[in-house]
Every structure is written in C-alpha cells, then in structure tokens.
Amino acid sequence: MQDPHRTEALGRLEDLPQDYRDALTAQNLVPLWPSLRGVLPPHIPARKTQVTHWPYAGLRPLLLQAGELTPIEKAERRVLVLANPGHGLEKMQASAAMYLGMQLLLPGELAPAHRHTPNAVRMVVEGEGAWTLVGGQKCPMARGDLILTPTGLWHEHGHDGSGPVIWLDVLDLPLVYYTETSYHVNGPSQPEQPGNAAQAYARGGVVPTTVYQRSGQRYPMLRYPWADARAALLSLAHSEPGRDCVQVTYINPETGEDAENILGFYALMLRPGQTLALPARSPAQVFHAIEGGADVEADGHTLTLAEADTCAVPGYTPVVLKNRSATEPAFLFMADEAPLHRKLGVYEVR
Ligand code: 1HN
Secondary structure: OOOOOOOOOOOOHHHOOHHHHHHHHHOOOOOOOOOHHHHOOOOOOOOOOOOEEEOHHHHHHHHHHHHHHOOHHHOOOOEEEOOOHHHOHHHOOOOOOOEEEEEEEOOOOEEEEEEEOOOEEEEEEEOOOEEEEEOOEEEEOOOOOEEEEOOOOOEEEEEOOOOOEEEEEEEOHHHHHHOOOOOEEEOOOOOOOOOOHHHHHOOOOOOOEEOOEEOOOOOOOOEEOHHHHHHHHHHHHHHOOOOOOEEEEOEOOOOOOEOOOOOEEEEEEEOOOOEEEEOOEOOOEEEEEEEOOEEEEEOOEEEEEOOOOEEEEOOOOOEEEEEOOOOOOEEEEEEEOHHHHHHHOOOOEO
C-alpha cells in the first residue's frame, strides 16, 4: 500500500510563487525539499570523482618543459597537478579529499622551506640525488620511497645529484581547504638534526626505548624506503602462497595507526599473472605503478597502468587489478581516504 507520508517526487523550486522565493532569498533562507534528494541521494552518494588516468609518458615531457620555462624561484614548487576533470580542473582535486601532483627538481635547485596545515607525502618516481629535509630529518629520495611531510613540519627539497628528479605528491589539501584551515608559513632553511632517526625504525616489531620511555614524537618515522616495503611484500607473498591481497599499510611504528591522520598509504604486490578483485569501499583511491604495470577495471573503464602511471577511482566502486606480466610481480602504491572515513564514522565496505 502507498505510504501517505512519502513521495519520491518532492516539491520543486519552480512550484513556489516567485514572490515567496524572493522573500526567502532576501532573508538568506532556502527551502530544503527541492534540494533534499540532491544532498542525500538514495543508497549511494553522488560522486564528482571520475576514473582518471594520468600516463607518465604524457606528463613527463611537459614537466621537463616546465623545468625550462619556469625557474624554481618563480615556482617554489615546480608541479603539474593531476586534476580530476569530474571536479573541474581548476579545483586541483584528484578526489574529494586527495590532491595529486608531479614535482620536478633539477640538479642544484632548492625548493625553499615552508610549513603548512595540509599533510603531504612524496612517492619518488624517477632520478637520484635529491633529498627532502622534514622537521630537521634529511631524507634521501630514491625511487619508490615514501616520505611523509605531516601537518606543521618545516620542509624543503634539494638536489645534489645530476639529472632530473621527479616525485608524486599526495596531499589532503582539498579537504583541509574545504574546512577553511589551509595556510602556509615561509621560513628560513631549517638546521639538519644530527643522527639518523630513520635507522631507529628500520626493523619491524621493535622500536627504540629511551631511558625507559617510548618516543613521544607524533611522527617518529618519516621515510619508508622502497627496498623495505618491497621486501615485506615479497616475503608476505612467499610465506602465504594462498593469500590474495598481498598488501602492506604504511603505519606509524609507535602507535600502529595510519602513518598520517587523513589519507591512507599502502603498497600492493600483484603476483605474476594475478587478477585481484577489490570490493567497493567508501573511500576514493589512487593507484600508482612503482614497478611493472596493471590493467585497472573500474566503473566500466579499463585502463592500462604502465610503470610510473597514476590513476584515481571514485569511492563506492569495485576495482579489478590485473598484473600485465605473467612472469614478473607488479608493485603498486595506493593512497585512499580510509583514515578520514573511519574517523568520520562513514567508512563502508560493500
Ligand atoms: C607543497 O608544499 C609541496 O612542499 C608540494 O613540495 C605540493 C601542493 C599544494 C600545497 C603545498 C612541497 C604542494 C604543496
């Protein structure tokens, strides 16, 4: 029987007399019912995020050209933003909460010190000899390394090697901007702290004790070398041959929580020839091929993620990953909005 209290077709704005609408507008009032279904669609959210592929072969020459066109002093950070057309390119969003950019640093250049409220990570794509100084910790940048730049920490990038260095920046900038909390402060070059804090966290399962107290540092580990994450994936695959999802999560070694507050970071290995079906989950995700390539099927699209390519997939979307090689494993870096969704209480696996 029809529920007399309910109709799917709610009243429209045009159903209201113009003088009533004008009276509302004059007092900064808006009727909810014409927009209710828009902000609260049935069963699945409306998503602006589209499946988007940024092939490295296409962006690399344009990024190198930016190196010729724009000196580092005129850019501060020489970045081409990987913008999702679903959000409008000018919004510089990969998804609702994620920003992606490819950054180029040339030999001898310095990207000067600043700090800001959004959290960043770098995933190194190409080149050798660059470093980033984060909160006084000097982090060498090698391909596949993940380096955190958490909220509020001073950071600058330099390059003592030869040849271009390129990395992928992942920031929670769209979310922080949306919450009206995004700002930066420029500062002088920060002194490098002595010692190698990264070394203290170089092995899983043990963390340093200092005079019988655990480190009080919120971000004790800033650099996650690719060699270690890769070795962890290979040993996981080897020790658990039946395991489908050979994936590791980048965590804070002191707390076991996600490495950063808002975005989650992971490395995934696809065995030779493997097809891996990932369930629909609420967060949007980003895939970046560190080694090898994969076909990515999502939302009716199949894209070929070649080495160093990056793609974005909206939330609530199942994804199928297929290693393109039958003989070699493929290694992907992934970023998602899961820590944010969990904190907000909206995280879902469907
Ligand atoms: C930033 O500080 C960096 O420090 C890179 O390398 C990209 C994008 C938006 C806002 C700040 C960096 C950024 C950024």
